[in-house]
Amino acid sequence: MRRAVHPAMWAWLIAGFAFLYVPIGSLIVFSFNESKLVTVWSGFSTRWYGALFRNEQILDAAWLSVRIAAVSAALAVVLGTLVAVALARFGPFRGRALLSGLATAPLVMPEVITGLSLLLLFVAMEQACGWPAGRGTPTIIIAHTTFALAYVAVIVQSRLVGMDPSLEEAAMDLGAKPTKVFFVITLPLILPALVAGFLLAFTLSLDDLVIASFVSGPGSTTLPMVIYSKVRLGLSPEINALATLLVLIVTLGVAAAGLLLKRAERTRERDTRMVLEK
Amino acid sequence: MIRHDSLPLGDRLAVSAGPLIRRLAGITPVRRFLNVSGRFVTGRGLVVAVPYGWLALFFLVPFLIVLKISFADQLIAQPPYSALVEWTAEGYLTLRLNVENYLFLARDALYWKAYLRSVEIAFFSASICLVIAYPMAYAMARADRALRGLLLMLVVLPFWTSFLLRVYAWIGLLNNTGVINNTLLALGLIDRPLGMMRTDFAVYVGIVYSYLPFMVLPLYATLEKMDLTLLEAAEDLGCRPFEAFLSITLPLSLPGIIAGFSLVFIPALGEFVIPDLLGGTETLMIGKVLWDEFFSNRAWPLASAVAIAMLSLVLVIMAFQHWLARRTAEPA
Secondary structure (H helix, E strand, O other), X not given: OOOOOOHHHHHHHHHHXXXXXXXXXXXXXXXXXXOOOOOOOOOEOOHHHHHHXXXXXXXXXXXXXHHHHHHHHHHHHHHHHHHHHHHHHOOOOOOHHHHHHHHHHXXXXXXXXXXXXHHHHHHHHHHHHOOOOOOOHHHHHHHHHHHHHHHHHHHHHHHHHOOOOHHHHHHHHOOOOHHHHHHHHHHHHHHHHHHHHHHHHHHHHXXXXXXXXXXXXXXXXOHHHHHHHHHOOOOOHHHHHHHHHHHHHHHHHHHHHHHHHHHHHHHHHHHHHHHHHO | OOOHHHOOHHHHHHHHHHHHHHHHHXXXXXXXXXXXXXXXXXXXHHHHHHHHHHHXXXXXXXXXXXXXXXXOOEOOOOOOEOOOEEEOOOOOEEEOOOOHHHHHHHXXXXXXXXXXXXXXXXXXXXXXXXXXXXXXXXXXXXXXXXXXXXXXXXXXXXXXXXXXXXXHHHHHHHOOOOHHHHHHHHOOOOOOOOOOOOOHHHHHHHHHHHHHHHHHHHHHHHHHHOOOHHHHHHHHXXXXXXXXXXXXXXXXXXXXXXXXXXXHHHHHHOOOHHHHHHOOOOOOOHHHHHHHHXXXXXXXXXXXXXXXXXXXXXXXXXXXXXXXXXXXXXXX
């Protein structure tokens, strides 16, 4: 049964979407502005894209950020999945409440606190055992893995909880060991959640300014840190060009991931149906 | 006999990991480590132990260190704080706790103001988000099933694009030479630019804009699950639509309201980027104060004390939210 929604409600929804998208749209429009004064239109030009691709500082920082994001997202997927499996499949065990709390707390922790506390940990560790010697890429990876694993754990856990346990039980009844059941049955079934978790962890790492600023060292300046130092001085047409490219990549990435997952889901559902019908 | 390389990758990994784990567990110290409380812990124990160890080391221990350093003295040294526990020249172990940092926070009006302003700004931002998001989520939840997925994606998409760049976009809109002022000037509605940048208004706009999806999503989730026959029953019994909304829809969406409110309120409380880029000198927020103490003044112990004060507030709010969520979940 459907209920009609008042037209004013639809108008409100459209206005809400306008509020969400007009700023992004204006970023994109003015990235094609000829003038160095970003918001004063003087003609169409792609010169700022050229300037962006000649800017060594931005390119180096972007490459570093992508590498950090890839490594920390991979680590976060592994650790986050372990947390999710423990919380969703192991029933009650000692320390379960603490693990659940530890895994969700980074979601709501203000970033300045996470950043400060991790920096102080790294300094104390260096004093105590000599590692990490100074701060840089490895410390940023550890920091990003820690907060991203919380997001992965939430996503994978909800997938595990919503999953039909009969397939796992059937494999177990047929004598498969738990490790084998996990890799052969569970893992393929939760793969969409792992992909979503990886993409989210990657994006969060690529976007983080505050935590990276605390735990980075000389020589490890990430892309958000470069953007921030430029943006503090005011508008910059190169940043508009960069933003446009990022929006384009993200939109294509999210759309592609959505389509792929939907297709994989459909194939799997068909396979499961065929198996059950036989 | 199954040929090993004919198996899919996941299977192959499982087959080869098994003996490796068994061999590792055979080594006496490893076995002793795994053999906690007399029960032999195998793969299952590792699944729990690895993330536990990681989170304990990189999430729990750091807070204890922050707590410790908040009681240290400020030094001009590397690192710039004193040790709490020291051996004296006579060979005594001494413990010195310096509460000066906390006294400083309590005495200096700047910190109180920043603390209270952060709570105020976070509270009103979350309230504004709620007012904007509720009708949006309501319309989305009642839309055609086919349309819902697309609308949901449109809400989530900005969240995937850079937070920093979305805040930056507002500088271009709110500046004295920005899009809004230029448009209003061109239309002749104003004759000099409205000073919107570097004000509290800009901070509110930035926070509401950045965190709106966090409010829409939980509201949508509860409204979509709602049983619509309840409304129908109410109307059959002569209830007017608005009354039905107040007595049925609103109470049923309360869990979503609580979740959305805390998802906006808590991060907004510690926000640094938005007050730094959009706020003025008079917009004091606690996250920015902590940042400045740390990076500009190199006052690590004081910054730690600010962090502990902020953390206690966050914990109180989380506990309150937990209590509230539990109360509303119980049937009346």
